[in-house]
Amino acid sequence: MRLRIKKKSIVFLVLCLFLNMIGILNPDVVQADVSISTDNLIVNPGFEVASNGNTAANWDPQGVGIFTITNSLVSGGSRAQKISINNLPVNQFAGVSQAIAVRSGQPYMMNGRFYVESINNAKVQLYADFFKEGAIVDSKVFDLPSQSTGQFVTLGGNGIVPDEATTVVIYALIRSTSDNGSGILMADNVSFKYTNDSNLIANADYDKFSNTLANSDDWDYTTSYNPTFSSVAYPSLSGARAQKISISSLPVNGYAGIFQKNKTGFRKAISGQRCFVDRESL
Known part of the structure; x- marks a missing residue:
């Protein structure tokens, strides 16, 4: 009986040593992996939370x-x-x-x-x-x-x-x-x-929005007519939302769309009748 207990103990210790070597039982390795986040690390990035002073909270x-x-x-x-x-x-x-x-x-x-x-x-x-x-x-x-x-x-x-x-x-x-x-x-x-993503466009997936009945955050609109802009959850190719642009009775050479000005240039999505725009890159 004692011999069996010793054998089981030795096998358990060897198993623990092996698992520790590959990192499964090492809490530092787990913490290192889960702490790498693709979320924005800046607090109050949009200056939405006011403070008692003249700068936004956390700034x-x-x-x-x-x-x-x-x-x-x-x-x-x-x-x-x-x-x-x-x-x-x-x-x-x-x-x-x-x-x-x-x-x-x-x-x-x-x-x-x-x-x-x-x-x-x-x-x-x-x-x-x-x-x-x-x-x-x-x-x-x-x-x-x-x-x-x-x-x-x-x-x-x-x-x-x-x-x-x-x-x-x-x-x-x-x-x-x-x-x-x-x-x-x-x-x-x-x-x-x-992130390893080299895309320089802000809110490229159109996931950030302030009002569903408007254009997405960080994008501007351009139009020669009277379109409707809205943020929608479906259809969406990537992320959670897409930008919807609707227009009717558009005259020849008329246009409506959204754009974002970058230091290196413009990015536009032009609509003739109706389109769903999702995931831009530059």
Whole structure:
């Protein structure tokens, strides 16, 4: 009897050792796998949650500027962060920032939506500083030209979190390019996600929407007639929703559609009668 018990104990210990070696019983391996998420790591990315101050909750003001929450010019939802500067010295900036924890070596996509109402001797930047124990190890910067945009523009790109980096501070800002820099900027829907997807279009699957009887978040519409825009759950090729565009009695060469302006160009979907648009890429 004792011999059988010893044999069973030895077999159990060997099995445990084997499972531990391949990682099944190692909690660190499981945590490492499940912690890699494709969700947006930024808190309050659309500036929807207000605070007691002039910047949205979870965002900090940086530099000398005038910060307000606006609901008149938004890319999605009902609010955006407005940043205004005047007489800013060369290379100084004003903006909002948020610090988040990151995992080194992970591919990421970072982008945001920006409306430049006016700008002079300055430029708009989506800026990321990566830190290890309080020291900067690398930076990533995306620039918008020094001109008014007339509508929201998607600005951003892809990268890999630097080795040993544990924190990133992300800024949406206006930086002066010479003395007397000035400008008015609306920032909205800032995103930082772990992903291998190189698509630079925001809300490419049309899954984010503020109102089902409207165009999807982060998209603008263009028309020479009177179409109906709506966000629908069916049919959908990928994700949970698609953009529906309906129109009737369209005259020759008439058009209706949605588009998104990116730093590298436009993306349009034009409708002649009725179409369901799903998953754009650039």
